Amino acid sequence: MRRHFRVPEELRGSRLDAVLAALEPRLSRRRAKDLIERGAVYLDGRRCRLCSRLVEAGASVEVEASGGRPLLDSVPAEILWRGEGILALAKPAGVPAVPTRDSVAGTLLHAAARRLGRPLKDLHPLHRLDAATSGVFLVALEAPAAALLGEAFAQGRVEKVYLAVAAGLPSPPEGVWEWPLSEPREGRVAVDPGGRPARTRYRVLEDRSGTSLLELRPETGRTHQIRVHAAAAGHPLLGDRKYGGPWGGRAPRLLLHAFRVAFPLPSGAVQVVEAPLPEEFGTLPPPSSP
Numbered sequence: 001m002r003r004h005f006r007v008p009e010e011l012r013g014s015r016l017d018a019v020l021a022a023l024e025p026r027l028s029r030r031r032a033k034d035l036i037e038r039g040a041v042y043l044d045g046r047r048c049r050l051c052s053r054l055v056e057a058g059a060s061v062e063v064e065a066s067g068g069r070p071l072l073d074s075v076p077a078e079i080l081w082r083g084e085g086i087l088a089l090a091k092p093a094g095v096p097a098v099p100t101r102d103s104v105a106g107t108l109l110h111a112a113a114r115r116l117g118r119p120l121k122d123l124h125p126l127h128r129l130d131a132a133t134s135g136v137f138l139v140a141l142e143a144p145a146a147a148l149l150g151e152a153f154a155q156g157r158v159e160k161v162y163l164a165v166a167a168g169l170p171s172p173p174e175g176v177w178e179w180p181l182s183e184p185r186e187g188r189v190a191v192d193p194g195g196r197p198a199r200t201r202y203r204v205l206e207d208r209s210g211t212s213l214l215e216l217r218p219e220t221g222r223t224h225q226i227r228v229h230a231a232a233a234g235h236p237l238l239g240d241r242k243y244g245g246p247w248g249g250r251a252p253r254l255l256l257h258a259f260r261v262a263f264p265l266p267s268g269a270v271q272v273v274e275a276p277l278p279e280e281f282g283t284l285p286p287p288s289s290p
Helices: 016-023 029-037 108-116 143-154 225-232
Strands: 003-006 041-043 060-063 078-083 086-091 134-140 159-167 174-178 199-207 211-218 256-264 270-274
Touching: 016 029, 016 041, 016 060, 029 041, 078 270, 086 108, 086 256, 108 134, 134 143, 134 270, 143 256, 159 225, 174 225, 199 225, 211 225
Parallel strands: 134 256
Antiparallel strands: 003 060, 041 060, 078 086, 086 134, 159 211, 159 256, 174 199, 199 211, 256 270
């Protein structure tokens, strides 16, 4: 279901997020921005994810929404792997993983509960992914599995590998970013000598003439850790407007993807799950020779 609007003359030249908020009084400017960035808004029949796009009078604006909230059916819940009381989902960029004060519906967890036919309270998210980040997201379906994986995350026994596109080319091409980070303040994190220790291993996979494809392995789990470390190193991630990353063109979104997660199972085995790389990242280079 899409709601359709026609842009009046008095809104000519306004930003798309401002237009949407003006045309639909039940939407705040922030909520309009969220809908645009997750791909739920169409301008003249084409999906537009750019909030700052200036809109002409008479333009057609459509939004996949109901009562000011995204339709649950518009949120996919692709299952990458399921077993031993654990579910690995492919989280799309722009979709909140779990309910928050700003997104009480239309989250990945809601979509998974609907697909499985189970109450939302039976699904236990095991870690965090920013709304703008795509990739593997783990959920426990049973209390024992939730306890096991929760302990494994706390002890650093879950291996997480991210892929990202960054500005510039880090030198050396492989190393460690290790700067303590502050607690979140007004949605932002900063390098803080008095903050909590944070450590991220990085490796350049490909030099892309002005940008680079990076493999990133966070060894601690601080909020926005990879994004802040990359920016502190002078190589902010493309699409990361919050931390100074280039935006637009090749970066229609934050180019950060939770590519691989390896985690212990109740049986004692180790399971590895990968999420396919979204097309905006380009393609992975062939593996290097041994």
